[in-house]
Amino acid sequence: MKKPTVVYKNVENFSFDNADVILYVQQNNPDDDHTVVNHLFRVHKAILSLHSHAFESMFLVPMPPVGSHSQQFHDGLLMFRMYDELKDVTDLLQTFYYPCSSAIIIPPHASDTPIRLRGLLNIAHKYQVNQLYEHIVTFIKADWPQTLPRWDFLDDIDRQRMLEPQTTLPWDPVLDDEQKMSEPAAAIHIAREFDIPEVLPAAFYHLARIEISCDYDEARQDLCPRSEHAARWGMLTPEDMNCLMRGKEEIASIMGHFVNQTRSKCCHPCKSSWEETLFMTNYGRDPLEVLRRFIRRYELCDVCRESLATRAMVKREEIWFKLPEIFHLPVVPPWCTDHF
Ligand SMILES: [Zn+2]
Structure with missing residues (x-):
């Protein structure tokens, strides 16, 4: 099979005149079956070593002389092939050389x-x-x-x-x-x-x-x-869906238990008002919200309302602390699962 022709292409903004090493990413040329493009980053060992232990160790290995078969050179500089996506290598070097304009500027709560x-x-x-x-x-x-x-x-x-x-x-x-x-x-x-x-x-x-x-x-x-x-x-993944389903079931059960408990603790007039209320129809969907906000709106006597509000605050903290357990997730250090 014919050996492909190699085309060299400097990557914009990463072609420094005083570079002492070349990193490159090889890609097949989409327009031509017989050429591959080597995208060259002409950069500096010192900068790379400053940020990365892996590069530092790589450059510490004694280099064979120019012309040796075991190493690739281009324009007199040693080349290292990166088996990564061109975009990822570009983004990484961008953070080394141009941190203020790089991908690490991250807006909060962006879904992407x-x-x-x-x-x-x-x-x-x-x-x-x-x-x-x-x-x-x-x-x-x-x-x-x-x-x-x-x-x-x-x-x-x-x-x-x-x-x-x-x-x-x-x-x-x-x-x-x-x-x-x-x-x-x-x-x-x-x-x-x-x-x-x-x-x-x-x-x-x-x-x-x-x-x-x-x-x-x-x-x-x-x-x-x-x-x-x-x-x-x-x-x-199927595992994620399993965690989700188990968690929803568990939350519905916790809230069902809470509703029953509340019903049993209320005084007689409040009990009937509670029974008539439809507010709990969807209580299992967002219990942290239900227990924080809606719970104070029910028409109960002062004693029952106060008791319910206190128990609601305790319950929502309990739900929060139990989230890893509820969704069958790995134990998380900040979550104190034995809190309750
Ligand atoms: Zn009452």
Whole structure:
């Protein structure tokens, strides 16, 4: 078979005159069967070593002389092939050389964050760019609260967006995403892949609030009501779906028990008013919200209302602390599962 012709192409913004090493990514030329393109990054060993232990170790290995068969040279510089996506290598080097204009500028609560950063997170992990890796993980975690007050804070912002959708009109996916509570399926996917268990409890709880008919891509095309949350259902594994179903069942059971308990504790007049109320129809969908907000609206006597409010606050904290257990998730350090 004919050996392909190699075409060399400098990558824009990464072709420094005083470079002392070349990294390259090889791609087949889509226009021609017999050529491959080597995309060259003419960069500096010192900069690469500063950010990455892997590069540092690679450059410490004694190099054979120019002309040796075991190494590839181009324009007198040693070349290292990167078996990664061109975009990921570009994004990684962008963070080294141009941090202010790079992919690490991450807007909060953007539903695309896990998808946009997956490649960069992967390559940062592979080349041991530890600071960058930790930076990205911190941002991903920040979108998924690990405490109940933080959850309430972000949920309030989210509700405000739903109550005043005109603030996000006209439909602008970028703007809207920045104001929307993050999409959970992509977050779950990246959390499983890179072992970020702190993301999972809040992401699964949020997922459990979403109707299965609310597909993220359809919502973006305005085929779902604007106020609905949506999920990329296709990104979930069978294991994720199993966790979701078990969690929904468990939440329904916890809330069913709570309702029965309340019924038994109320005084006689309040009991009948409680029975007549339809408010609990969907209590299992978002118990953290039901127990915080709606519970104070019922027409009960002062004693029963006070008792219910106190028990509701305790119950919602209990639900929050038990989220990893409820959804059958890995144990998460910040969650104190033996709290109750
Ligand atoms: Zn009463």
